[in-house]
Amino acid sequence: LKEAIDKELIKSCLAQDRSAQKKVYTLLLPYLRTVAMRYLRDVSYIKDVLQESFVKVFVHLEQFDQEKAPLRNWAARITINSCLNYNKRIIGIPMETFEPDFHDAGTEPEVLKTLSNEDLLNHLKEMPEGYFEVFNLNIIDGFKHDEIAKMLGISADLSRQRLSRARLWLKQNIIKVNKSEIETKEF
Amino acid sequence: MNHLENEYKKRFINQDQNIDGFDESDLWESIAQDLDAMPVQKERKPISWWIILAIISVGFFFVYLGINEQNEEQYSKEEMIASKPLETKNKKYSGQIQNDPQGDFKEKGINQSIPAENSVPKSFDINEEAIPVVEYKVTDQGIPSHDLNPLKVIQDRKEAILNKENKEMLRQNISSDNEPDFISNNSLKEWANKETEKTDEQNLQRNNLLQVETLPLKPIIKITQNKNKFGNIEELNLNLQDKNSRPLTVGVTFGSNWNSIDFFSKEWSEVADLKSNLEKGRVGFNYGLNLTMDVRRNSFFGIGFDINNLTTKFEYTQERSIPIVRENQLLKVWINTNSGDTLKTLYGDTTVYGEYRRHVLHYNQYTFWTIPISYGFKRSFERWSTGVSFGVEINMLKQQKWRSIDENDEFIHFNGSSESKPYSSINIGFRISIPLAYQMNERWAIKILPTVSWKNLGYNSTNVFRASLFQYSVNGGIGFTL
Numbered sequence: 001l002k003e004a005i006d007k008e009l010i011k012s013c014l015a016q017d018r019s020a021q022k023k024v025y026t027l028l029l030p031y032l033r034t035v036a037m038r039y040l041r042d043v044s045y046i047k048d049v050l051q052e053s054f055v056k057v058f059v060h061l062e063q064f065d066q067e068k069a070p071l072r073n074w075a076a077r078i079t080i081n082s083c084l085n086y087n088k089r090i091i092g093i094p095m096e097t098f099e100p101d102f103h104d105a106g107t108e109p110e111v112l113k114t115l116s117n118e119d120l121l122n123h124l125k126e127m128p129e130g131y132f133e134v135f136n137l138n139i140i141d142g143f144k145h146d147e148i149a150k151m152l153g154i155s156a157d158l159s160r161q162r163l164s165r166a167r168l169w170l171k172q173n174i175i176k177v178n179k180s181e182i183e184t185k186e187f
Numbered sequence: 188m189n190h191l192e193n194e195y196k197k198r199f200i201n202q203d204q205n206i207d208g209f210d211e212s213d214l215w216e217s218i219a220q221d222l223d224a225m226p227v228q229k230e231r232k233p234i235s236w237w238i239i240l241a242i243i244s245v246g247f248f249f250v251y252l253g254i255n256e257q258n259e260e261q262y263s264k265e266e267m268i269a270s271k272p273l274e275t276k277n278k279k280y281s282g283q284i285q286n287d288p289q290g291d292f293k294e295k296g297i298n299q300s301i302p303a304e305n306s307v308p309k310s311f312d313i314n315e316e317a318i319p320v321v322e323y324k325v326t327d328q329g330i331p332s333h334d335l336n337p338l339k340v341i342q343d344r345k346e347a348i349l350n351k352e353n354k355e356m357l358r359q360n361i362s363s364d365n366e367p368d369f370i371s372n373n374s375l376k377e378w379a380n381k382e383t384e385k386t387d388e389q390n391l392q393r394n395n396l397l398q399v400e401t402l403p404l405k406p407i408i409k410i411t412q413n414k415n416k417f418g419n420i421e422e423l424n425l426n427l428q429d430k431n432s433r434p435l436t437v438g439v440t441f442g443s444n445w446n447s448i449d450f451f452s453k454e455w456s457e458v459a460d461l462k463s464n465l466e467k468g469r470v471g472f473n474y475g476l477n478l479t480m481d482v483r484r485n486s487f488f489g490i491g492f493d494i495n496n497l498t499t500k501f502e503y504t505q506e507r508s509i510p511i512v513r514e515n516q517l518l519k520v521w522i523n524t525n526s527g528d529t530l531k532t533l534y535g536d537t538t539v540y541g542e543y544r545r546h547v548l549h550y551n552q553y554t555f556w557t558i559p560i561s562y563g564f565k566r567s568f569e570r571w572s573t574g575v576s577f578g579v580e581i582n583m584l585k586q587q588k589w590r591s592i593d594e595n596d597e598f599i600h601f602n603g604s605s606e607s608k609p610y611s612s613i614n615i616g617f618r619i620s621i622p623l624a625y626q627m628n629e630r631w632a633i634k635i636l637p638t639v640s641w642k643n644l645g646y647n648s649t650n651v652f653r654a655s656l657f658q659y660s661v662n663g664g665i666g667f668t669l
Binding site: 016 | 191192194195196198199211214215217218219221222225629
């Protein structure tokens with residue numbers, strides 16, 4: 001993908017060449033779609049989010065600096081921001097409180113292997129909103145807490161706190177789900 | 188990061204996953220519609236172009252100021268502040284002596300006494316210890332030879348110079364007995380003759396410098412005005428993108444410079460100091476083309492070709508004396524005291540000694556072709572970078588128009604065509620620069636380059652004076668990385 005989106009293609013996009021823009025869209029769509037799926041609490045908005053994200057990418061393409069990062073990463077960041085905005089402003093899911101159980105039950109590696117990608121993603125989205133976003137941004141996409149703080153409009157310390165709680169939540173709930181599935185099978 | 192988080196990361200990062208039930212068939216059409224509906228964005232002029240425009244505007248503003256100032260100020264003024272009698276010759280008498288049976292009114296010469304029985308002596312109140320100064324009314328019509336009125340005697344030279352308006356005008360009927368002493372004063376004549384010889388030579392020189400009308404005098408004589416300006420330049424490449432740096436950069440810069448010229452002489456150190464004080468640096472202008480090459484990660488080598496046009500202000504007030512010949516002037520009158528009739532008059536040519544104060548204001552111009560060769564170090568902070576460079580410069584003095592004084596305190600001038608050039612045609616200098624650059628994009632950069640340089644101008648053609656030039660310049664421009 002990195003090689004496919006070359007400078008000439010970007011220049012054509014800047015010249016508002018629709019065929020070039022469609023080519024870029026085709027190349028970026030699978031990844032941005034995955035990103036959106038990970039971040040959106042309600043996936044029914046995914047087309048709206050992707051549409052908004054692609055429009056932003058093409059409108060602001062002149063600000064993209066190829067020396068700093070590949071277009072794929074730049075577009076992913078735009079998509080993440082769009083998702084966060086959707087989660088916050090449009091969907092308006094209230095922040096759930098979560099008091100973690102500080103007894104670390106531990107998670108068996110074997111348990112994880114039994115879960116599909118979709119299951120893992122669904123479990124992620126069951127997290128309270130703040131934890132889910134911080135977990136996604138930090139653990140999977142590698143954003144630093146300072147960056148996350150800017151993106152979410154929170155402090156870096158709160159971002160660290162939420163990540164800590166997200167980790168605990170995940171451990172407890174993955175095992176809980178897995179155990180319940182086993183118990184169900186026994187019946 | 189525990190194994191749970193690792194598992195998440197492994198599964199989701201940079202993964203293009205197929206998602207069941209995601210219909211993307213009309214997504215592109217929606218995006219294209221949104222893009223079509225977007226208003227055509229005005230191409231934003233980057234801020235850097237505004238900076239370039241501002242630099243150019245400032246440059247033109249200084250050029251305008253400099254030219255305007257020169258047009259208004261540059262002149263050479265020469266005025267006569269006083270004159271005194273020098274000698275009298277070609278004497279002629281007119282009129283008949285009447286009622287003179289004894290022959291008492293026989294002409295006995297200008298320096299001889301004439302019997303006073305029938306004449307009215309009119310004495311002058313003259314302080315013989317002071318050198319008297321006779322001042323003529325100087326008008327465009329000159330001095331009528333038969334008019335007595337313009338003649339007046341002033342005792343105090345300073346008064347004559349400083350306060351002409353308040354001087355007392357003396358009307359006089361002249362008899363031989365009270366002929367003004369200064370006319371027949373031998374010592375004064377000798378002094379005047381010497382001055383005449385000296386000033387003849389000065390006049391020849393002066394006539395080469397500026398046209399002085401003989402008589403009537405005009406108080407201010409303007410000399411040709413000079414126009415000039417543009418000057419030295421330097422350029423330095425600062426490549427901010429180390430990873431993908433293209434080491435060769437071409438730059439175009441222009442800017443302003445401020446100059447200070449100093450003269451040195453072993454034998455005539457006082458005159459050299461005077462010359463340094465009389466010639467003050469002014470704003471000059473530079474432009475040039477430069478090539479720089481990255482040698483290592485943080486160092487660079489530069490070479491270029493600059494045109495450096497600088498101006499200095501020469502201003503000097505010099506006092507001189509020159510002789511002025513008045514033809515057919517009334518020298519003596521004999522009057523019959525009984526009848527009041529004029530018996531005889533004496534006319535002659537009178538040379539008076541004019542005191543001149545000459546004020547010269549001239550903007551000297553020098554144009555250098557400079558080849559700067561420099562080596563420097565730089566440091567980058569994202570798009571900004573700064574550094575320092577040291578180097579030598581080869582200067583070729585291509586054009587010069589100036590006025591100055593020589594070791595004899597005489598005005599000298601050079602208009603570019605004379606053989607006696609005041610400075611060496613080729614000389615060496617040194618420079619230090621502290622560049623500041625902003626990288627607009629991959630290839631273009633804006634640069635500001637403060638520079639201090641020292642140019643050795645060498646000796647003049649008579650090997651009396653050596654000159655050097657300090658130059659402080661600030662140049663701005665753009666660089667293009669090849």
